Amino acid sequence: MQRPPEKNTLIVGWNVEAVQLYDRLLETPALGYNVRGFIRPAGNDRRRHYKNVPVVGDLENFSECVKKYKISEALIVLSPSEKTYLPQIIDLCTKNNVEYSIVSDAYEEDYDHVVRHIIRVVLKPREFGFRRIFDILISVTLLILLFPLFIITAIAIKLDSPGPLFYSQQRLGKDGKIFKVYKFRSMVQDAEKLTGPVWAGKEDPRITRVGRILRKTRIDELPQLMNVLLGDMSFIGPRPERPFFAQQFKKQIPFYMARLKTKPGITGLAQVTVGYDETIEDVKEKIKKDIEYIENKDSLLLNLKILLKTIAVVLKGEGQ
Incomplete structure (x- = not known):
């Protein structure tokens, strides 16, 4: 070696x-x-x-x-x-x-x-390694296959409520890099105009009728395939957090910023085991899972389990 x-x-x-x-x-x-x-x-x-x-x-x-x-x-x-x-x-x-x-x-x-981090004699692959190639192939393939679903979703959003099709938001990526994440709009236009940054609840009145379906099936997250293609995200990894909330969490939760050591993902271990954030305790549970994933992110079996669990969540409509 x-x-x-x-x-x-x-x-x-x-x-x-x-x-x-x-x-x-x-x-x-x-x-x-x-x-x-x-x-x-x-x-x-x-x-x-x-x-x-x-x-x-x-x-x-x-x-x-x-x-x-x-x-x-x-x-x-x-x-x-x-x-x-x-x-x-x-x-x-x-x-x-x-x-x-x-x-x-x-x-x-x-x-x-x-x-626990164990120092090992491992030559870390360059960023453009197997994972990056996998991300590009998966994102391009899904963007092509799901294009009809994108069209149907766009029509449904436009018929349901006024406003843009897509919603962009600043998030923290690897090493604290700020980028814009893209979603199908699932809330009313200017949902945070009066409240400022707040978590979405289970019965959030800001969520539109079509938005509830999009969130339950996780279809609203699909535009993030473009983020994967652009290199800001990976297909699997910790979910990217908003800078506003990250500044609060890092003061309350040890190791919070450790999740920035890897690219954020569309899906991840925390998302398929813990679900959405509703309390600070939920966030703490997610950080445990995020760090567990980071320590084992090269495990093919773990990544396969996350993918299968994600498919199950989508088919069962267990999103929020």
């Missing part, structure tokens, strides 16, 4: 586990991690080095360290007393375009989920 290029790396954590991780990396140089230093989340420990690798800073000057040492990846390994800093660390990595891996168990009492 070809040795991967070296990645300038920070170890975020200043504890026994952090130095043990560094020792493991020394024993496996083929992983390609060039550790430039440790970031100390908190505390006044006077020790400044471990095996000639310095403590280069804390969370306040994280961004400066990234620029100074040309950091491309951060390995997060926190002690129990440091784990309250995890959401802040993830946010800093996201803002500085730094890839991150949670190497230790990252557990929060109010968030019943454990994330």
